[in-house]
Amino acid sequence: MLRKLFSFLRPRQKAQFLGVLVILALSAGLTQLTPLAIEYLTDHVLAEQSIRFQSVAPILLFILCANVVNEVIKVIRRLMVEDTATYIEKSARQRATEALLKAPLSYFRAHMTGNIHGRLNRNLEGTSKLIKLLFMDFAPAVASGMAAVAVIFAKLPLLVALSVVMVIPVGTLIVLRQISTQKGIRVELMETKAAMDGTMVELLGGIDTIRVLDSTQRELGRLEGRSERLRAKEMKHHTAMAFYDCLKFINEAVFNVVVIALTVLLAAGGTISIGTVLSTYLCFTQLTSPLRELHRILDEFSESMVLARDYFAIVELPTDFSYRLPAPRGGTDPAPGELELKGVSFSYPEKPEVKTLDHIDLRVERGKFVGIAGPSGCGKSTLIKLIAKLEPYEGHITIGGVDLDGLSRAELAERVALVPQSPFLVADTLYENICYGIKRPVSRAEVEEAARRACLSQVVEQLAGGYDFQVAEGGGNLSGGQRQRIALVRIFLRKPEILILDEATSALDNTTEKYIQTQIEEMQAEQSTTILSIAHRLTTLEHCDEIIVMDRGEIVQRGSFHALKETPGIFRDMHRGVLK
Numbered sequence: 078m079l080r081k082l083f084s085f086l087r088p089r090q091k092a093q094f095l096g097v098l099v100i101l102a103l104s105a106g107l108t109q110l111t112p113l114a115i116e117y118l119t120d121h122v123l124a125e126q127s128i129r130f131q132s133v134a135p136i137l138l139f140i141l142c143a144n145v146v147n148e149v150i151k152v153i154r155r156l157m158v159e160d161t162a163t164y165i166e167k168s169a170r171q172r173a174t175e176a177l178l179k180a181p182l183s184y185f186r187a188h189m190t191g192n193i194h195g196r197l198n199r200n201l202e203g204t205s206k207l208i209k210l211l212f213m214d215f216a217p218a219v220a221s222g223m224a225a226v227a228v229i230f231a232k233l234p235l236l237v238a239l240s241v242v243m244v245i246p247v248g249t250l251i252v253l254r255q256i257s258t259q260k261g262i263r264v265e266l267m268e269t270k271a272a273m274d275g276t277m278v279e280l281l282g283g284i285d286t287i288r289v290l291d292s293t294q295r296e297l298g299r300l301e302g303r304s305e306r307l308r309a310k311e312m313k314h315h316t317a318m319a320f321y322d323c324l325k326f327i328n329e330a331v332f333n334v335v336v337i338a339l340t341v342l343l344a345a346g347g348t349i350s351i352g353t354v355l356s357t358y359l360c361f362t363q364l365t366s367p368l369r370e371l372h373r374i375l376d377e378f379s380e381s382m383v384l385a386r387d388y389f390a391i392v393e394l395p396t397d398f399s400y401r402l403p404a405p406r407g408g409t410d411p412a413p414g415e416l417e418l419k420g421v422s423f424s425y426p427e428k429p430e431v432k433t434l435d436h437i438d439l440r441v442e443r444g445k446f447v448g449i450a451g452p453s454g455c456g457k458s459t460l461i462k463l464i465a466k467l468e469p470y471e472g473h474i475t476i477g478g479v480d481l482d483g484l485s486r487a488e489l490a491e492r493v494a495l496v497p498q499s500p501f502l503v504a505d506t507l508y509e510n511i512c513y514g515i516k517r518p519v520s521r522a523e524v525e526e527a528a529r530r531a532c533l534s535q536v537v538e539q540l541a542g543g544y545d546f547q548v549a550e551g552g553g554n555l556s557g558g559q560r561q562r563i564a565l566v567r568i569f570l571r572k573p574e575i576l577i578l579d580e581a582t583s584a585l586d587n588t589t590e591k592y593i594q595t596q597i598e599e600m601q602a603e604q605s606t607t608i609l610s611i612a613h614r615l616t617t618l619e620h621c622d623e624i625i626v627m628d629r630g631e632i633v634q635r636g637s638f639h640a641l642k643e644t645p646g647i648f649r650d651m652h653r654g655v656l657k
């Protein structure tokens with residue numbers, strides 16, 4: 078785990094780590110100077126017949142200097158550690174975001190958005206805390222603890238020194254027991270908190286509906302139950318923690334008495350000096366304070382490890398099939414605009430026993446306009462998801478004669494554009510939203526022309542700031558029709574070889590829809606764009622070269638709009654509004 082974290086670092090930060098270790102050793106040595114100076118003061122200066130302040134002053138100055146230097150180097154160490162920890166957090170966030178953006182879509186169907194978001198944030202905090210604990214807290218505590226042990230062994234008879242340092246293994250055993258008993262509950266707490274985050278984001282996403290249905294009390298009740306279960310788990314955890322803290326305190330108190338008793342006995346027998354009694358007691362406190370720290374750190378470390386482990390579970394998510402390197406295809410570039418599906422079958426991984434698409438064969442020549450119709454749930458959207466390489470499938474889909482497996486995401490994005498029913502909008506200006514995903518530079522004039530074709534110009538005039546209008550998250554401050562127009566402007570800017578429309582104009586009024594339809598057909602004529610369009614409003618498909626009609630994952634009818642509407646079957650029933 079720590080090696081994986083270390084791989085996040087640049088050479089400068091790795092060198093910094095060595096610097097931190099050197100500083101730690103220095104700091105540990107400096108910490109031990111105070112008890113040694115006090116011992117010298119007691120045995121040599123204070124033991125003299127007449128105590129002179131001039132003899133004490135240099136020792137006091139020495140203690141002051143040692144402590145000031147120690148504090149200064151601690152500040153330097155802190156800055157070095159913070160620099161590394163913030164860098165790790167930044168790189169870790171980038172890696173996790175990349176892993177999530179490239180994860181299979183089934184992962185997002187299995188995990189709630191808020192759950193992923195909450196987990197990621199907590200895990201990142203835990204991961205950077207691990208670094209801080211290790212180098213800002215743990216290592217100094219170990220270093221000064223070791224220095225204190227060295228002084229104890231140097232100053233006391235071996236047996237006495239051994240009994241004094243027994244405080245370490247006894248305390249450590251208590252902490253290890255605490256960690257092992259609390260690990261499971263920590264994982265449980267982490268998962269429960271992530272589930273609560275998921276519920277919270279789900280609730281906020283449905284705030285309108287909750288208000289309209291007046292289900293606030295119901296939701297609060299649901300949340301209350303979960304919060305209570307979380308609280309009960311947390312209390313169980315805190316009770317156990319308090320018990321172990323108490324054991325640790327008793328351990329220290331017992332050894333405190335042991336140290337005083339042993340050293341006083343030795344001093345009484347003349348084996349050690351009074352100064353050594355004092356310095357041993359100080360060394361013991363130099364040992365117990367890092368030991369106390371160490372116990373806290375080990376405990377927090379174990380908590381951070383749980384989070385870091387969960388962080389790596391996100392980073393190591395499998396990469397979606399569509400990012401696998403394309404098979405070499407011997408320099409052939411896809412012929413523009415042709416699309417073919419041969420024997421394509423598909424089942425959602427969550428329901429492998431159900432064939433959502435069953436042996437679909439379809440050939441669309443360049444510049445043709447094919448409509449897809451069929452009852453709800455028959456597999457229309459799934460079919461276009463496969464063409465956009467969003468889900469793995471059986472059979473073959475080729476674009477311009479090249480199998481989809483052989484096309485990278487970048488190559489596919491260059492050729493195929495998909496306009497979903499609910500377009501993706503980001504919290505940015507309207508202009509940035511229009512240009513989203515367009516990889517070539519576009520001029521303002523081009524944007525304005527595309528906006529005119531998608532009937533967005535009038536909308537821009539009405540919005541405060543025009544193209545600088547701030548779109549809210551998910552386009553929350555725009556109407557459904559306005560959001561669809563923005564997605565269509567992108568299409569007129571991109572002029573793709575293959576255009577896939579999934580109910581792309583469903584939120585527009587009839588007049589606007591007809592106008593945009595004409596503009597799309599004009600673009601089709603100018604660029605020989607191949608179009609595949611799903612529409613529930615069947616009149617949208619009137620000008621299609623061919624319509625395929627789907628039912629339960631299969632193509633059951635094909636033909637022109639006029640032929641299909643006269644032929645007995647699903648399409649005619651849908652057209653007449655009598656489909657059962």
Ligand SMILES: Nc1ncnc2c1ncn2[C@@H]1O[C@H](COP(=O)(O)OP(=O)(O)OP(=O)(O)O)[C@@H](O)[C@H]1O
Nearest residue numbers: 186425427428433452453454455456457458459460
């Ligand atoms: N993640 C999923 N897991 C399992 N089944 C799914 C999943 N997503 C969709 N389905 C099922 O797949 C079938 C086809 O869904 P699809 O969205 O392709 O239908 P559609 O024809 O586009 O429907 P509509 O016209 O209502 O949009 C439906 O029965 C649906 O319940």
